[in-house]
Every structure is written in structure tokens, then in C-alpha cells.
Amino acid sequence: MGAETDIQDVLVLGAGAAGLWCAEVAARGGRDVVVLEKVSRTGTKVLASGGTRCNITTTLGPTEAGRLFGTKGERFLRAGFRNLPPADVRARFEAWGVPTDEAPLEKVFPSSGNAKDVRDALEAAARGAGARIQLDDGAVAVQRDGDAWLVRTAGGGSWRARALVLAVGGKSYPKTGTTGDGYAWLRDLELGVVDPVPALVPLTSGASWVHDLTGIAWQEGEARLEDASGRVLERRRRPIMFTHRGLSGPAPMDLSHHVARGGGGGEGLRLRVDFFPSMDREALRTALVSSAGLPGAPRLQRALGALETGPMPRRLFDAVAMAAELRGDVAVNGLDRRGRHALVEAMKGLPVPVHGTVGWDHAEVTAGGLDLREVNPRSMAVNRCPGLFVVGELLDLNGPIGGLSFQAAFATAQLAGEALAGAVQEK
Numbered sequence: 001m002g003a004e005t006d007i008q009d010v011l012v013l014g015a016g017a018a019g020l021w022c023a024e025v026a027a028r029g030g031r032d033v034v035v036l037e038k039v040s041r042t043g044t045k046v047l048a049s050g051g052t053r054c055n056i057t058t059t060l061g062p063t064e065a066g067r068l069f070g071t072k073g074e075r076f077l078r079a080g081f082r083n084l085p086p087a088d089v090r091a092r093f094e095a096w097g098v099p100t101d102e103a104p105l106e107k108v109f110p111s112s113g114n115a116k117d118v119r120d121a122l123e124a125a126a127r128g129a130g131a132r133i134q135l136d137d138g139a140v141a142v143q144r145d146g147d148a149w150l151v152r153t154a155g156g157g158s159w160r161a162r163a164l165v166l167a168v169g170g171k172s173y174p175k176t177g178t179t180g181d182g183y184a185w186l187r188d189l190e191l192g193v194v195d196p197v198p199a200l201v202p203l204t205s206g207a208s209w210v211h212d213l214t215g216i217a218w219q220e221g222e223a224r225l226e227d228a229s230g231r232v233l234e235r236r237r238r239p240i241m242f243t244h245r246g247l248s249g250p251a252p253m254d255l256s257h258h259v260a261r262g263g264g265g266g267e268g269l270r271l272r273v274d275f276f277p278s279m280d281r282e283a284l285r286t287a288l289v290s291s292a293g294l295p296g297a298p299r300l301q302r303a304l305g306a307l308e309t310g311p312m313p314r315r316l317f318d319a320v321a322m323a324a325e326l327r328g329d330v331a332v333n334g335l336d337r338r339g340r341h342a343l344v345e346a347m348k349g350l351p352v353p354v355h356g357t358v359g360w361d362h363a364e365v366t367a368g369g370l371d372l373r374e375v376n377p378r379s380m381a382v383n384r385c386p387g388l389f390v391v392g393e394l395l396d397l398n399g400p401i402g403g404l405s406f407q408a409a410f411a412t413a414q415l416a417g418e419a420l421a422g423a424v425q426e427k
């Protein structure tokens with residue numbers, strides 16, 4: 001336990017992805033680093049990540065990866081992703097003895113398929129560089145104390161530190177230890193905080209026909225989220241899954257932050273599913289017309305199976321046909337012009353009503369957090385608070401599924417670690 005009279009060089013709160021990474025870089029750069037972790041082990045979220053396989057980063061280059069964070073996020077992450085591109089994250093893990101493999105959808109996993117290897121490597125690297133990690137020692141209060149930072153812990157201890165790194169993560173998956181402690185500290189320091197909402201989280205729909213499609217996954221679709229006026233809030237071309245509560249899978253989850261914020265006013269949100277995004281309406285119409293000439297005049301569902309995405313599950317086809325006001329057993333040569341038009345519209349944009357998200361307990365990340373305008377994007381130093389750094393998910397960054405959250409956590413942690421190490425060299 002730190003004594004209030006002693007002053008610690010660098011104190012990092014949170015031994016998660018960003019905290020461990022930052023501790024390693026700062027300690028390797030000559031700083032005396034202590035990490036305080038609230039729960040009894042490091043990297044609990046790393047262990048839970050990627051279905052316990054941990055998708056550590058992306059195969060995308062730094063520019064393409066940055067673009068996935070929206071205009072503000074991209075601008076903010078430009079320096080960080082250039083400084084630590086996804087390929088360097090991979091190289092760093094390989095150097096720590098964790099070989100990696102590429103997977104579909106631009107993902108990168110440890111070759112062992114075991115998130116524990118990632119967590120162990122992060123912890124070993126931080127400890128190996130000289131950082132000390134105290135488990136079961138959560139911070140409960142953070143305040144300025146003259147030239148230093150004062151941190152009080154749940155066990156009644158307190159620390160004074162010249163530099164303080166907040167790496168306590170967001171509010172999602174609270175059972176892992178991340179209960180959103182950082183937001184109150186930031187607000188108490190009168191810093192701007194964008195309201196946190198659950199993100200990368202499955203969506204709920206009240207429509208029973210959606211629940212009837214439970215278990216069906218469509219790999220090649222595009223989901224676009226529309227508000228009541230039909231304005232498209234965002235679109236994602238990623239797999240889509242139907243569940244007993246609504247929609248899951250990468251595309252709906254990537255769009256979920258808009259739903260959590262009540263995008264476009266909240267009421268009347270719907271996800272339009274384009275089942276054939278690589279074919280335009282005209283190409284679909286032509287394919288339907290030419291299938292009408294096939295011998296035996298196949299049922300529509302079978303005719304659609306001849307298209308590049310392969311067969312459409314019966315229950316899903318019935319839902320599409322219902323939206324087009326057609327019978328599921330209609331044959332291709334039984335379609336008139338109006339029917340063909342309605343079917344093409346339903347295949348290019350089946351409207352699925354969306355009512356909310358399944359909430360914090362199942363959200364992979366938090367959207368919202370420390371307003372990026374408060375932070376220097378080259379060092380993660382908080383502009384109005386000398387000696388304070390914020391890294392990882394506590395920042396108002398929001399990227400899609402695919403290793404992007406870890407990439408942002410590591411890149412922001414790297415900058416803070418380097419800034420801290422650089423301060424030693426300048427002394």
C-alpha cells in the first residue's frame with residue numbers, strides 16, 4: 001500500500017489491455033510504474049474476448065482501420081495508429097512468444113486460439129519491464145493534490161503519483177470488473193464526458209416473426225439502420241443472425257450504438273437487411289426473369305438458391321415473401337411484374353423493426369466516454385490536467401467488431417507510455 005507521503009512516479013489504474021500495455025512501455029522507458037487492479041486477476045476482459053480466442057487486432061492497415069471509428073475517432077486515432085499500426089501489434093505479440101493467425105473478416109487471433117496466452121504475455125511483458133501490479137486494489141477516488149495526483153483505494157490505502165494513467169475501461173460486461181468507475185472521476189475533474197451507452201451488443205425486436213427466425217445466420221448480407229423517416233444512420237456488410245430476442249452477429253452489433261442512443265429519436269428504428277448486396281436491383285430482376293424460363297418453373301426459393309449466396313433457408317424465404325405479400329410456395333413463372341418488384345425490394349431491404357439493445361451485461365464495449373477534445377491525440381495527456389493520461393475504452397471511441405477495440409486500446413496506451421518514457425529522457 002502506498003503511503004500518502006511517498007510519491008509514486010507513474011500510477012496506472014486498471015490492469016486490462018491498455019493498462020498493461022502502457023505500463024510495459026513506460027517501465028521499459030525507465031519510469032517506475034505501479035498498476036492497481038480492482039479484481040483478483042489481470043486482463044479479465046482480454047480473457048473473455050473473442051469467444052475466449054481474443055481477436056487482438058485487424059489485418060487492415062492503419063488508415064483503413066482508423067476510418068472504421070467514424071470521422072472524430074479517425075482523426076483522433078490517426079497519430080496512434082500510425083505510431084502503432086495493427087501489423088506492429090501482431091509483431092509485438094509474436095516477439096512476446098504469441099504467434100498469430102489471420103481469420104476471415106480481417107481478424108487476427110493468437111495461433112493457439114487461447115485468449116489466456118494474450119493476457120499472460122501482456123502481464124509478463126509489463127512485469128518483465130519492471131512494472132509492479134497490485135491485484136484486488138481498486139481505486140475509489142481520484143483527485144488533484146498540488147503537483148501530484150491522489151488516489152484512494154477500496155482497502156483504505158492512498159497513493160500520490162506524479163503521473164496518473166486512467167485505464168479502467170468502460171461499463172460493459174460489468175461482471176468482469178469494469179463497472180464504469182472512471183466516468184465519475186472524469187466528471188468530478190470537470191472534464192467533458194459523452195454519455196456512455198452499450199455498444200457492440202445484440203438488438204431486440206418486438207416482432208414475433210423475427211423471433212421465429214431464431215438460429216438463422218446470413219453471411220453475405222448488408223444491414224442498414226434507418227430511422228422512422230427512412231434516413232440511413234449507418235450500414236455494415238457483415239454477417240447477420242436472427243435470435244429469440246431480435247438480431248445479433250457483427251452487422252447488427254456494429255450498428256447497435258445508434259440504437260442505444262435512440263438514433264433518430266428512437267421510435268420507428270428499423271434494420272433493413274439486403275440479402276444480396278453484391279447484386280443491384282436490376283441484376284436481381286434479370287435473374288428472376290431468366291429463372292422463370294427454367295424447365296419445371298422452380299419455386300422461388302429454389303430459384304434464389306441459384307444466386308451466388310446459395311440457398312435461402314425456408315423460414316427466411318417465407319419472411320421475405322411475406323414482406324413482399326407473396327405466398328412462400330410461389331413459382332418463378334407465377335410472378336407478375338408487381339410481385340417481382342415487391343420481391344426484389346424485400347430481398348434488397350427486408351425491414352426488421354428494432355426496439356433496443358440487450359444491454360450492458362452483453363455489450364462488448366462502451367460507446368461514449370472522455371470527450372476526445374479533452375485529450376492530446378499524440379500523447380493521451382488530458383489537456384487541462386497536467387500529469388493525467390486516459391487510454392483505452394474510457395475514451396469516447398467506438399469501432400466495429402474485428403479486433404479494432406484492442407487495436408485502439410493498445411495504440412492509445414503506446415502513445416501514453418511513450419510520452420511518459422519521453423518525460424524521463426527529458427529530465
Ligand SMILES: Cc1cc2nc3c(=O)[nH]c(=O)nc-3n(C[C@H](O)[C@H](O)[C@H](O)COP(=O)(O)OP(=O)(O)OC[C@H]3O[C@@H](n4cnc5c(N)ncnc54)[C@H](O)[C@@H]3O)c2cc1C
Pocket residue numbers: 013014015016017018019036037038039042043044045046048049050051054055056057137138139140167168169170172173176177178179180181363364365391392393394402403404405406407409
Ligand atoms: C465478451 C467480450 C468480447 C470481446 N472481444 C473482443 C475482441 O475479440 N477483440 C477486440 O478488439 N475487443 C474485444 N472486446 C472489447 C475489449 O475487451 C475492450 O475494448 C478492451 O479490453 C478495452 O481495454 P481497456 O484496457 O480500455 O479496458 P479493460 O480491458 O476492460 O481493462 C480495464 C481494467 O480496469 C480494471 N478496473 C476497473 N475499475 C477499476 C478501478 N476502480 N480500480 C482499478 N482497476 C479497475 C478492470 O477490472 C479491468 O481489468 C470484447 C469485450 C467483451 C466484453
